[in-house]
Amino acid sequence: MADGVSVLFYNAMVAHADPSLDKAELMAFGGLDPDTDYPPDFIVPYTTYFALLEKIAEAEKPEIRFYLRTCANFCCDHFGAVGLAWRAAPTLRKSFLRMDRHVREYNSAATFRVEEHDDGYYWVHERFSPQRTGMYLSCEGTMATYLTLAREAAGPHVQPLRLQFRHSQIASDKPLREYFGCDVVFDADYDAMVFSYDQIDAPNLKGDESMWSFFTDHLDQKMGAAGDAPLDLRVVDEVSKLLSEGPPTMEVVAANLGMGARTLQRRLSEMDTSFQSLVDQARKNVAMKFLKVPNYSLNDVAFMTGFSEQSAFSRAFKRWAGQTPGAYRAGL
Structure with missing residues (x-):
C-alpha cells in the first residue's frame, strides 16, 4: 500500500465535518476536485490526511466528534473480504485472530497485535510517527472503527473495559467515553482496547465457522508470504x-x-x-x-x-x- 489512505476515508471525514466548514473547500484543501468520482484505490498522502483531521478538529473543539460520526457509519461490507471474515467469525476472539495480518490490506503504517492479560483481552495498536494531532486523531478513529465492527459482529452491547492511548489528551474526552462506554486513559504505554474474556468468547450474531475459514484462507493466500x-x-x-x-x-x-x-x-x-x-x-x-x-x-x-x-x-x-x-x- 502507498504511504497514505484511500480517498474513501478522506471523503468520509469531509462528509461528517462540522456544518460550519465548506465541504468543497475541504476537498480542495487535499488537492481533490469535489466533482470528481475518485476510485477507491486513489491514495491521499498521510500528511494531507492528518492536516485535514487537524483542520476539522479545530472547528469542533473542545468536543471533537466528527471522526467518531465517521467511524459509526462504517460497516463490515466497506472492508471487502477482511470485513466479511470479521463478521463471519464465530466469536470476537476469532474476529481478531489473524486480523493483525489481514488489516494491512487497509493500514500498512501501523502494527496490531493481541495480548492476553489477567485483566482482559488487549487489542493493541502501535504507530509512533509522525508525532502530530492528526495522527493521534487517526489512532483514536482506528480504535473506534474496530469497536463499530465488533458491535456489528457481536451486537450493540459490546463495550470495552478500558480504552488507552500513548498520546496525551487532545481535547475533552467526553465524546470518546460516550462512544466507547468506558474510561479513557492517556499517556499509556501503548494504544489498546481491553475487553473482558466473556465478551471475546461469546458467540457472534452471524458467526459461521466454515465461512470464516473460507475468507481467512482467501486472505492468507492474497497477502502472500510472511x-x-x-x-x-x-x-x-x-x-x-x-x-x-x-x-x-x-x-x-x-x-x-x-x-x-x-x-x-x-x-x-x-x-x-x-x-x-x-x-x-x-x-x-x-x-x-x-x-x-x-x-x-x-x-x-x-x-x-x-x-x-x-x-x-x-x-x-x-x-x-x-x-x-x-x-x-x-x-x-
Whole structure:
C-alpha cells in the first residue's frame, strides 16, 4: 500500500465535518476536485490526511466528534473480504485472530497485535510517527472503527473495559467515553482496547465457522508470504525462532532477512523502534506462550527465551508483565 489512505476515508471525514466548514473547500484543501468520482484505490498522502483531521478538529473543539460520526457509519461490507471474515467469525476472539495480518490490506503504517492479560483481552495498536494531532486523531478513529465492527459482529452491547492511548489528551474526552462506554486513559504505554474474556468468547450474531475459514484462507493466500509483513514483525518472528540458542545478534537477524545490519538498524530507527526492543518483545511473546503450557518448568521457559539463568528471566519478565513468571502462570 502507498504511504497514505484511500480517498474513501478522506471523503468520509469531509462528509461528517462540522456544518460550519465548506465541504468543497475541504476537498480542495487535499488537492481533490469535489466533482470528481475518485476510485477507491486513489491514495491521499498521510500528511494531507492528518492536516485535514487537524483542520476539522479545530472547528469542533473542545468536543471533537466528527471522526467518531465517521467511524459509526462504517460497516463490515466497506472492508471487502477482511470485513466479511470479521463478521463471519464465530466469536470476537476469532474476529481478531489473524486480523493483525489481514488489516494491512487497509493500514500498512501501523502494527496490531493481541495480548492476553489477567485483566482482559488487549487489542493493541502501535504507530509512533509522525508525532502530530492528526495522527493521534487517526489512532483514536482506528480504535473506534474496530469497536463499530465488533458491535456489528457481536451486537450493540459490546463495550470495552478500558480504552488507552500513548498520546496525551487532545481535547475533552467526553465524546470518546460516550462512544466507547468506558474510561479513557492517556499517556499509556501503548494504544489498546481491553475487553473482558466473556465478551471475546461469546458467540457472534452471524458467526459461521466454515465461512470464516473460507475468507481467512482467501486472505492468507492474497497477502502472500510472511515477507509482506512490516519489518518490525518480521524481526520479532525471526528472533523468536532463534532464542533457544541465546539472543541472536543484529547481524544474524539482518542476514536472515536479506539485508545488512546497518540497513536493518536504519530502517528500524525510521519506524521509531530498535533491535533490542524487538528482542525484548520476542522474548516476552515466547515466554507468555510457553508459560501457558504446564509441562514446561520455569527453567525450561527461561532457556527457550534465551536466558541462561532463571533469576535473570524472572527479573526480565517482571519488567515486561509487572509480575513474576510464577504469578503469571498461577493466574492463568
